[in-house]
Amino acid sequence: MKKNFKILMLVLLLAFASCSFTSKSFDDPDKDKLLVQVITYVLQQGHFDPIAMDDAFSEELFSDYLESIDPVKRYFYESDYKDFEKFKLTIDDQLKAFDITFFNVTHERMLQRIAEAQEIYKEVLSKPFNYDIDEVFETDYDKSGFVKNKKQMKERWRKQLKFSTLSNYDDLKQEEKIAIANNKDYIAKTDAEIEKEAREATLKSLNIYFNDNVDDLKREDWFALYVNAIVEEFDPHTYYLAPKSKEDFDQRMSGKLEGIGARLQKRMDYIKIVELISGGPAWRSQKLEVEDVILKVKQEDEEFPVDIVGMRINDAIKYIKGPKGTKVTLTIKKVDGTIKDIDIVRDVVELGETYAKASLVKKNEKKFGVINLPAFYVDFDDYKNLNAAIDVKKDIERLKAEGMEGLILDLRNNGGGSLPTVVDMAGLFIKDGPIVQVRSTGAPKEVLRDKDKSIVWDGPLVILVNELSASASEIMAAAMQDYKRAIIIGSKQTYGKGTVQNVYNLNNLVRNNTSGDLGALAFTTQKYYRINGGSVQLEGVKSDVNVPGRFSFIDVGEKEKENPLPWDEIDAADYEVWDSYFDYDQTISKSKARMSQNEQLKLIEANAKWVKSKIDETQVSLNYEKYKASLDLNEEESKQFDKISDYTTNLSFESLAFEKELFASDTTDLKEKRDRWHESLSKDVYIEEALNVLEDLKMSYGVKKVAKIKP
Numbered sequence: 001m002k003k004n005f006k007i008l009m010l011v012l013l014l015a016f017a018s019c020s021f022t023s024k025s026f027d028d029p030d031k032d033k034l035l036v037q038v039i040t041y042v043l044q045q046g047h048f049d050p051i052a053m054d055d056a057f058s059e060e061l062f063s064d065y066l067e068s069i070d071p072v073k074r075y076f077y078e079s080d081y082k083d084f085e086k087f088k089l090t091i092d093d094q095l096k097a098f099d100i101t102f103f104n105v106t107h108e109r110m111l112q113r114i115a116e117a118q119e120i121y122k123e124v125l126s127k128p129f130n131y132d133i134d135e136v137f138e139t140d141y142d143k144s145g146f147v148k149n150k151k152q153m154k155e156r157w158r159k160q161l162k163f164s165t166l167s168n169y170d171d172l173k174q175e176e177k178i179a180i181a182n183n184k185d186y187i188a189k190t191d192a193e194i195e196k197e198a199r200e201a202t203l204k205s206l207n208i209y210f211n212d213n214v215d216d217l218k219r220e221d222w223f224a225l226y227v228n229a230i231v232e233e234f235d236p237h238t239y240y241l242a243p244k245s246k247e248d249f250d251q252r253m254s255g256k257l258e259g260i261g262a263r264l265q266k267r268m269d270y271i272k273i274v275e276l277i278s279g280g281p282a283w284r285s286q287k288l289e290v291e292d293v294i295l296k297v298k299q300e301d302e303e304f305p306v307d308i309v310g311m312r313i314n315d316a317i318k319y320i321k322g323p324k325g326t327k328v329t330l331t332i333k334k335v336d337g338t339i340k341d342i343d344i345v346r347d348v349v350e351l352g353e354t355y356a357k358a359s360l361v362k363k364n365e366k367k368f369g370v371i372n373l374p375a376f377y378v379d380f381d382d383y384k385n386l387n388a389a390i391d392v393k394k395d396i397e398r399l400k401a402e403g404m405e406g407l408i409l410d411l412r413n414n415g416g417g418s419l420p421t422v423v424d425m426a427g428l429f430i431k432d433g434p435i436v437q438v439r440s441t442g443a444p445k446e447v448l449r450d451k452d453k454s455i456v457w458d459g460p461l462v463i464l465v466n467e468l469s470a471s472a473s474e475i476m477a478a479a480m481q482d483y484k485r486a487i488i489i490g491s492k493q494t495y496g497k498g499t500v501q502n503v504y505n506l507n508n509l510v511r512n513n514t515s516g517d518l519g520a521l522a523f524t525t526q527k528y529y530r531i532n533g534g535s536v537q538l539e540g541v542k543s544d545v546n547v548p549g550r551f552s553f554i555d556v557g558e559k560e561k562e563n564p565l566p567w568d569e570i571d572a573a574d575y576e577v578w579d580s581y582f583d584y585d586q587t588i589s590k591s592k593a594r595m596s597q598n599e600q601l602k603l604i605e606a607n608a609k610w611v612k613s614k615i616d617e618t619q620v621s622l623n624y625e626k627y628k629a630s631l632d633l634n635e636e637e638s639k640q641f642d643k644i645s646d647y648t649t650n651l652s653f654e655s656l657a658f659e660k661e662l663f664a665s666d667t668t669d670l671k672e673k674r675d676r677w678h679e680s681l682s683k684d685v686y687i688e689e690a691l692n693v694l695e696d697l698k699m700s701y702g703v704k705k706v707a708k709i710k711p
Contacts, residue, residue, distance in 0.1 A: 030515075031220075031515040031516060031518075032100050032103075032220075032223055033098040033099075033100060034510070034515050034518070035223075035227060035506070035518055035519075036095060036098050036100065036227070036230075037098050038506050038509050038510065038518060039227060039230065039231060039240065039506070039521060040053070040095055040096075040230075041509070042504060042506070042509070042521055042523065043231065043234055043238070043521075043523060046502075046504070046523060046525060047234055047235075047238065047441075047523050047524060047525070048235075048440065048441050048499065048500075048524045048525055048526055048527060048565070049234075049235070049441065049524070049565055050234070050441075051233065051234055053092040053095060053096065054092055055089045055092065057091075057092050057233060058087075058088065058089050058090060058091040058092040058093075059088055059089060060233055061091050061092075061229060061230060061233055062084070062085075062087065062088045062091060062102075064229050064232070064233065064562070065106070065225075065226060065229040066081070066084065066106070068225060068228075068229050069106070069110060069222075069225060070110070071141060071310065072141050072160065072310050073141060073144055073145070073146055073147070073156070074117065074153070074156055074157060074160060074310075075110060075113040075114060075117055076109070076110075076113060076146055077113075077146055077147055077148065077149070077153065078145070078146040078147065078148050079148075080109055080113070080146070081146050083105075083109070084102075084105065084106060084109075087101070087102040087105070090102075095230070100223075100226075103222075103223060103226045107219070107222050107223075107226075110222070114210075114214060117157070118210055120153065120154055120157050121157055121161060121203075121206050122203070123154070124154065124157050124158050124161050125161060125165075125199050125200075125202060125203045125206075128192070128195055128196065128199070129162045129165060129169075129195060129199065131166070131169065131195070131622070131623060131624035131625075131627075132623065132624070132625075133622075133623065134621070134623050134626070135159070135621075135622045135623070136619045136620060136621055136622060137159050137160070137162070137163040137619070137620045137621075137622055138618060138619055139163075139618045139619070139620060140618040143618075144156075159622065161202060162622050163620060163622060164202050164205075164307050164309070165198050165199050165201075165202040166198075166620075166622060166624065166627055167295070167296075167331070167339060168197075168198035168199075168201045168202060168304075169194060169195060169198040169624065170624070170627070170628060170631070171198075171341075172189075172194045172197055172198055173194060176188060176189055176194065200304075201303075201304035201305070202307065204304050205296070205304060205305065205306045205307040206307070208306050209306060209307070209308075209311060209315070212318075213311065213312070213315040213318070220242070221242070224240060224242035224519075225312075227240045227242075228240045231521065231523070232562065232563065233563055234523070234524070234563065235499065235524050235563050235564060235565050236558070236561035236562055236563060236564055237497070237499055237501050237522070237524055238501070238521075238522060238523040238524055239521075239522050240519060240520075240521055240522075241503070241519050241520040241521065241522065242519045243516075243517040243518075243519045259280075259281075259320065259321040259322065259346055259349060260280065260281050260282045260288075260320060260321075260328065260330075260344045260346060260349075261276065261277040261280015261281050261282045261283055261347070261349040262275065262276050262277065262280070262282040262288065263275035263276075263277070264294070264313060264316070264317065264320070265313070270293045270294075270295075270309060271293065271294045271308055271309075271311070271313060271316045272291060272292070272293050272294075273288060273289070273290055273291065273292045273293075273294070274290060274291075274468075275290060275413065275415065275468075276288060276289075276290065277349055277354065280347070280349040281344050281345055281346060281347045281349070282344060284676075285342065285344055287340075287342045288330075288332065288342060288344075289334070289335070290413070290468065291335045291550075291551070291554070291556075292332045292333070292334055292335070293332065293333040294308060294316070294320070294330050294331070294332060295307065295308070295309055295331045295332065295333055295339070296308065296330070296331035297316070297319040297320055297328060297329070297330060297331075298328070298329040298331075299319075299322070299326070299327075299328060299329075300326060300327040300328070300329075305329065305331060306319055321346070322346045323346065324346055324347050324348050325345065325346065325347070326345070326346050327343055327344070327345050327346070328343075328344055328346060329341055329342070329343050329344075330342050330344060335550070335554075335611050335614075335615070338631070338634050338635055338638060339631070354374040354375040354377055355374075355377065355388075355391060356371055356372065356373045356388060356391040356392050356395055357371070357372050357395075357674070357677065358370065358371045358372075358395035358398065358399055358656055359372075359653045359654065359655060359656070359674075359677070359678060359681065360399060360402055360404065360653070360654055360655075360656060361651055361652065361653045361654075361681070361691065362652070363651060363691050363695060364695065366405045366406070366695065366698060367402065367403045367404055367405055368404060368405060368406045368407070368408065368691055368694050368695075369395075369396070369399035369404040369406070369407045369408065370407075370408045370410060370653070370681065370687065371392055371395050371396070371399075371407065371408070371409050371410065372410045372677070373388060373392065373409065373410065373411060373414055374413065374414055375388070375414060375415065375416070375417045376388045376414070376416060376417025376418050376421045376422050376425070376471075376472035376473070376476075377417055377418070377421070378417065378418040378420070378421050383420075387418065387421045387424070388417065388418070388421050388422075388425060389421050389422075389424035389425040389427075389428065390424075392409075392425055392428065393425075393428055393456050395656075396428065396456050396457050397456065398656050398657075398658060399656065400457070402656060402657065404459075405459060405460070405694075405698055406459055406460035406461070406462070406691075406694030406695070406697060406698055407457055407459065407460070407461050407462070407694070408462045408463075408464060408687065408690045408691070408694065409461065409462070409463045409464070409476075409486075410464045410687075411463060411464060411465050411469045411473040411476065411477065412464050412465060412466045412468070412469060412490065412686075413466065413468045413469070414468075414469050414470070414472070414473040415468065415469075415470045415471065415473070415495075416470050416471025416472040416473060416474075416497070417471070417472045418472065419436075419438075419448070419472065419475075419500065419528075420448075421472070422435070422436070422472040422475045422476050423435045423436065423448045423449070423450060423475075424450070425476060426450060426475075426476055426479045426480065427450030427451075427452050428455070428456040428457060429455065429456070429457055429458075429461060429480065429485050429486070430450060430455065430483055430485060430578065431453050431455055432449065432450050432451055432452065432453050433449060433450060433483075433531075433575045433576070434447045434448070434449050434450075434531045434573040434574070434575050435448055435449060435450055435475065435479045435531065436448050436475045436478075436479060436528050436529070436530070436531065437528065437529040437530070437531065437533075437570065437573055438500065438526050438527070438528050438529075439526060439527055439528075439529065439570060440525060440526050445529070445570055445571075447531075447573050458580075459698075460582060460693075460694045460697035460698050461480065461485060461486040461487075462486060462487050462488075462489055462690040462693050462694055462697075463476070463477050463480055463486045463487070463488050463489070464489055464490055464686055464687070464690055465477050465488060465489075465490035465491065465494050465541065465543060466490050466491045466494070466549055466551070467491045467493070467494065467495060467540075467549070467551045467556045467557055468495060468551075468556070469490070469491075469494040469495060469541075470494065470495035470496075470497045470557075471495075471497050473494065473495075474494045474495065474496075474497065474498070474536045474540060474541050475528060475536075477494065477541045478530040478531075478536055478541045479530070479531060481541065481544065482530055482531050482532045482575070482577075483531075483575065483577060483578045484577045484578050484580075484584055485578045485580075487544050487545065487584060487587060487588060487591070487693055487697070488541065488543045488544045488545070489543055489544065489545045489547065489591070489686065489689060489690055489693065490543045490545075490546075490547065490549075490686070491543060491546070491547075491549050491551065491552070492542065492543065492546050492552070493539060493540035493541065493542050493543070493557075494536065494540035494541045494557075495540055495556075495557045495558060496536060496537060496538045496539055496540035496557045496558035496559060497536070497537070497557075497558050498527055498528055498529070498535045498536040498537030498538075498558075498565075498567075499524045499526070499527050499528070499537065499565060500524065500525055500526035500527070500528060501522050501523060501524055501525065502522070502523065502525045503520055503521070503522045504520060504521050504522075504523070505520050506518040506519055506520055506521055524565070527565065527568075529569065529570050531572065531573040531575050532572050532573075533569045533570050533571050533572040533573075534569045535567050535568055535569055537558065537564070537565055537566070537567050537568070538558050538559050538564060538566070538567045539567055540557065540558075544588050545588060545591045545592055545595060545689075545693070547595050547601055547686060547689070548601055548604050548605035548608060549604065549608065550604065550607065550608055550611065551608070552605060552608040552609075553608050553609055553611070553612035554608070554611065554612055554615065582697050583697075584697075586696075587693055587696045587697050590696055591689060591692065591693050591696070594689065594692060595689060598685065598689075600644070600647050600685045601685060603641065603643060603644055604644060604685075606641070607641040607644060610637065610638075610641070614634065645683075647683055647685060648682060648683050649682055649683070649684075649685075649688050651681070651682050651687075651688065651691070652678075652682065653677075653678035653681045653682060654678065655674050655678075659674065
């Protein structure tokens with residue numbers, strides 16, 4: 001494997017084109033003001049849809065910035081908010097004058113309130129909590145306003161800390177039950193002793209958080225938060241990479257990471273798992289899932305975990321990442337509301353695990369192929385040898401050599417990648433023609449085409465997608481759908497990201513810079529459109545066969561983001577629908593009929609509705625008996641859906657011949673990874689239906705071909 005391959009971040013869809021800006025002098029000796037100058041210039045000159053920096057912009061930025069630095073409203077008072085409010089409609093004017101007064105005022109007040117908060121939480125945690133009284137904690141912080149005085153602030157901290165300590169208390173109570181059951185001579189702890197131990201664990205967690213993170217934050221770290229709040233007003237995929245963040249970005253691009261192998265994202269006050277890297281420790285554990293929330297993190301040499309709720313994502317990652325071979329315990333809140341402790345042994349995560357992989361399966365004496373593609377990866381230094389399109393082409397040729405009669409391209413959870421790569425890949429399935437249309441502000445649209453007339457696979461094709469299939473995945477699915485080249489099976493719609501980003505090094509704009517590294521800016525430069533003229537922005541790609549999934553009733557995707565660009569459409573490109581012998585309409589109709597009667601899918605849909613009902617419950621009882629009863633009820637109710645994981649088919653999947661030869665000399669657990677993948681495929685109801693569709697297409701292909709060539 002090449003050591004220097006550079007893989008795109010999965011959440012981005014980057015174009016090869018570099019950004020260029022007209023000559024302009026930036027020479028403010030104040031680094032913060034210089035950064036504001038450069039950032040605002042790049043956004044106004046280079047962003048696809050630059051927004052007016054006016055009073056409306058100022059008002060939005062005012063609210064979003066305060067929410068970003070105090071999301072739980074446990075620092076600022078109502079009086080602070082009123083003090084800040086005089087800037088509500090003037091931040092835009094400040095930015096135009098490269099004035100950072102609003103930041104300075106809020107930053108100084110924030111430092112003051114943090115110091116006060118440290119005294120408050122220590123005082124609150126010095127006294128026992130009473131878990132017998134009836135009171136509730138509201139976990140939706142949008143429903144809470146700013147407090148008016150110190151008494152109310154202390155009460156807010158008390159409830160938040162009691163809520164945080166409640167899970168510690170429950171954990172210790174369960175440990176106590178186990179200890180008593182396993183050792184008749186064990187001297188049981190009193191409830192008071194357990195309560196004190198739980199409270200001390202919360203205190204230690206907060207001390208670590210403030211001492212190791214908050215107190216270590218420099219002014220430039222806080223200013224980076226302000227800059228990010230500014231740029232995120234433009235769209236959800238525009239963000240600032242401070243110098244340290246840029247280093248982390250470059251490390252991710254280098255291809256190796258040490259940690260658990262999960263991509264995290266902060267949503268409101270919580271750290272959520274948004275992707276598991278194939279082959280990584282989290283993926284191998286089979287215990288973590290996308291949308292799981294990480295509540296606490298405990299190192300193997302520590303007695304108590306650190307509570308990361310409310311923590312900045314970069315600070316949380318410091319606790320989760322770690323050297324290869326070390327163990328970390330994550331306290332996870334599952335989508336259904338259940339809370340579990342999960343042990344993960346950290347390892348070196350090769351991002352090369354996101355490469356394409358193929359399998360062969362036999363069904364009713366016919367052989368079909370499955371290609372799983374987690375990302376549209378590419379090595380920009382060696383494009384002709386390392387990119388997803390080339391690897392998929394090789395897999396198709398190998399599958400054909402072993403007798404494949406139909407192909408499933410699995411793009412579920414594929415967050416995107418390289419634009420040129422998806423154009424090349426789509427060209428494997430059609431003779432030639434347009435694949436996607438790209439438009440920049442003030443420029444005519446560009447139609448990206450497959451110019452290679454050769455077709456690598458002209459047989460039956462099914463593409464699997466879900467709500468997390470984004471960017472390049474959506475281009476691929478949309479193109480094949482518009483050509484009627486493939487049947488799309490999956491969620492009601494895909495993610496809905498129809499924009500293209502570039503990452504620009506801000507230091508390139510400043511000559512003889514003496515202010516230090518300014519970092520980089522990822523910003524939206526283009527929108528892409530289907531060849532039929534429609535955009536996938538917000539609306540995504542709608543499946544030909546819509547099947548329920550775990551996210552069917554949960555808001556995920558671009559529509560959930562702040563400040564998304566709108567949906568629009570342009571003129572269609574000139575293209576011709578695929579001329580084949582396949583009866584697509586009849587095949588889709590038969591698939592829908594089968595899916596409507598599938599008991600496994602009915603159970604999955606029922607589970608999705610139940611999960612949604614649990615998400616909508618935002619109040620938690622702080623009475624231990626009621627809290628425990630709620631946990632037990634969730635646990636009991638969730639058992640009705642255990643059959644989902646018990647589902648299996650009579651299908652058997654196997655590796656291709658070339659891969660089997662590698663197993664003998666492999667030192668990277670390749671066989672184990674493939675065996676686990678094949679086992680998951682054999683339990684996958686969506687793969688099962690995709691094979692049914694391929695079989696229907698194959699049968700109609702034979703009938704219609706004979707009818708068409710009959711003299």
